[in-house]
Amino acid sequence: MRLPADTAAKSACTFLGQTRLLTGKTIHPFCTYAMGPGSVFDGYKSFCPDAAVGKGLGVRGEDAQSSAGQIGTWLPAIGVI
Numbered sequence: 001m002r003l004p005a006d007t008a009a010k011s012a013c014t015f016l017g018q019t020r021l022l023t024g025k026t027i028h029p030f031c032t033y034a035m036g037p038g039s040v041f042d043g044y045k046s047f048c049p050d051a052a053v054g055k056g057l058g059v060r061g062e063d064a065q066s067s068a069g070q071i072g073t074w075l076p077a078i079g080v081i
Helices: 010-018 040-047 061-066 068-077
Strands: 030-033 057-060
Touching: 010 040, 030 061, 057 061, 057 068
Parallel strands: 030 057
Antiparallel strands: none
16 A cells, blocks of 8 residues: 555655554654645554554644754653653
């Protein structure tokens, strides 16, 4: 199964298409974007039906360098730190 090109980076599609190790795991996707995260997070839900997809984070590309605060809030919120 392939994700449509507008749903995730090609590297993510390749990884997800080649692994079944995510069954029973929780995925918290993150991405940078130009015009909104679009259907990236929904793509993960449909592509990894045996994994839980938690809260994702989308950061506008030109804001990536100044997104430390946003990331710093997101990581504890999802229980990573």
